[in-house]
Amino acid sequence: MRVVIVTESFPPDVNGVAHCALQTARHLAVRGHDPLVIAPAVAGADSPDNDAPCPVVRVPSLPLPGYPQVRVALPSRRVAAAITAHRADLVHLASPFILGVRGMAAASKLGLPAVAVYQTDLAGYARTYVGAGEGAAWRRIRAVHSAADRTLAPSTAALRDLEGHGVDRVRLWPRGVDTARFRPELRDEELRRSLAPNGELIVGYVGRLAPEKQVELLSGVCGMPGVRVVVVGDGPSESSLRGALPGAVFLGRRTGDELARIFASLDVFAHTGPFETFCQTVQEAMASGVPVVAPAAGGPLDLVDHGRTGLLVKPEDVNAVTTAVATLVADPGLRASYGNAGRAAVEGRTWAVIGDLLIDHYAEVLGARTAVAA
Structure with a gap:
């Protein structure tokens, strides 16, 4: 053909x-x-x-x-x-x-x-x-x-x-999703220490830094004790986000095996954009064995099994994002359960x-x- x-x-x-x-x-x-x-x-x-x-x-x-x-x-x-x-x-x-x-x-x-x-x-x-x-x-x-x-x-x-x-x-x-590239075994403790030197839990966002992604909704997470927000990506909103997310680590654009290592080293993946027709990064986080927080809108509705692989939250609501992340931060057993279920859910995709x-x-x-x- x-x-x-x-x-x-x-x-x-x-x-x-x-x-x-x-x-x-x-x-x-x-x-x-x-x-x-x-x-x-x-x-x-x-x-x-x-x-x-x-x-x-x-x-x-x-x-x-x-x-x-x-x-x-x-x-x-x-x-x-x-x-x-x-x-x-x-x-x-x-x-x-x-x-x-x-x-x-x-x-x-x-x-x-x-x-x-x-x-x-x-x-x-x-x-x-x-x-x-x-x-x-x-x-x-x-x-x-x-x-x-x-x-x-x-x-x-x-x-x-x-x-x-x-x-x-x-x-x-x-x-x-590339389940061979994105996998839990790539979790890297040295990388984690470089991103969170005081042993903080790492909450990550991966994607373009643009207005429609509404990454500023992670501002409440930045204020949580014992948590480090890591942002991967670039775009026109980067400058304003550096001000809106105090204490966050901005890594810029990362791809390939390096990106897979970052995904696997997160404790929670949080996506904030409400206009996703699919949301590939949610699948990549799940393949990496990481629990997901995402808006209950668009593509994530098909990807995230609420209460099993992650949490779906009210779109465009900073309090909803903060509360969901706090729930996962407080419960390592829940994080492990959601992460394992997420990996299993995408292995056939x-x-x-x-x-x-x-x-x-x-x-x-x-x-x-x-x-x-x-």
């Missing part, structure tokens, strides 16, 4: 869209298929795709105003030309909004089936960043996803949201399993197109 993945982001970018697109391309190649990736150009990287599992076509891009880590693709004829040259059987649109719209238009013009993967709560972002624009965001989402043969939602909350806004042909496709489910979706879409043609 020849598949073109049109993605709004791709490594070396560090975010959920980029990671999922990479894992998709990697799995397709492993299974003997022929993927090609089309993605925005990366600033300041001479050879960003040396480690990519397949060819990558980069189109011109500009940094998003106020958030330079995010690149926005510019109009380019390379999209349609690359799809044509690859002789694609199917076009995969990863979180389509700018580049993905062009990918959808090219697929339609060429008569190719398209699978659109919904991954980013753009309407929520519009509300957070500009205080308006939700309606416009949903009109654009509805237009591109309704043109696709199938839309894949990462969680039941996202699926219901899409259907509630008039998007048809939606199916569930969750995300995988490898990227290989999830990748095969995606290939099944492709096959069904291609089969439906063949049946209509016949």
Whole structure:
């Protein structure tokens, strides 16, 4: 199967869209298929795709105003030309909004089936960043996803949201987790001593530092005796968060095996953002055997079994976050129980399993197109 993945982001970018697109391309190649990736150009990287599992076509891009880590693709004829040259059987649109719209238009013009993967709560972002624009965001989402043969939602909350806004042909496709990389055995006492030299329990957040993530909700945790807050990630909110979270350790962006070691060395993982369509870091914490605190909204509703693998709390409520973390801090037995249950819950969610489910979706879409043609 020849598949073109049109993605709004791709490594070396560090975010959920980029990671999922990479894992998709990697799995397709492993299974003997022929993927090609089309993605925005990366600033300041001479050879960003040396480690990519397949060819990558980069189109011109500009940094998003106020958030330079995010690149926005510019109009380019390379999209349609690359799809044509690859002789694609199917076009995969990863979180389509700018580049993905062009990918959808090219697929339609060429008569190719398209699978659109919904991954980013753009309407929520519009509300957070500009205080308006939700309606416009949903009109654009509805237009591109309704043109696709199938839309894949990462969680039941996202699926219901899409259907509630008039998007048809939606199916569930969750995300995988690297259970070989993220595992409890990587807990590192030397690292823990460097982060919490007085033997404090470590409560960690991993993710982008941006307004929609609401990391400032950890301010109450920073005031808890015997607790050290550790923040992993970068983004436009870093400066303000350093003031809002006194005593917290900011490690910046970490990836790969180093990130896995940090995850496993936490005592509690706390996620604060209420706009997650999935929330990959929750899965990575669970795979690392770490109990989770997360908002009862969006993707975490599917991931966290409240009272068994972690605690779900009222979204956007600093007291709820603080109380939940305090409950786990006070009870080492509960932390161990939740951590063990979390690891067990994700052991069957490898990227290989999830990748095969995606290939099944492709096959069904291609089969439906063949049946209509016949």
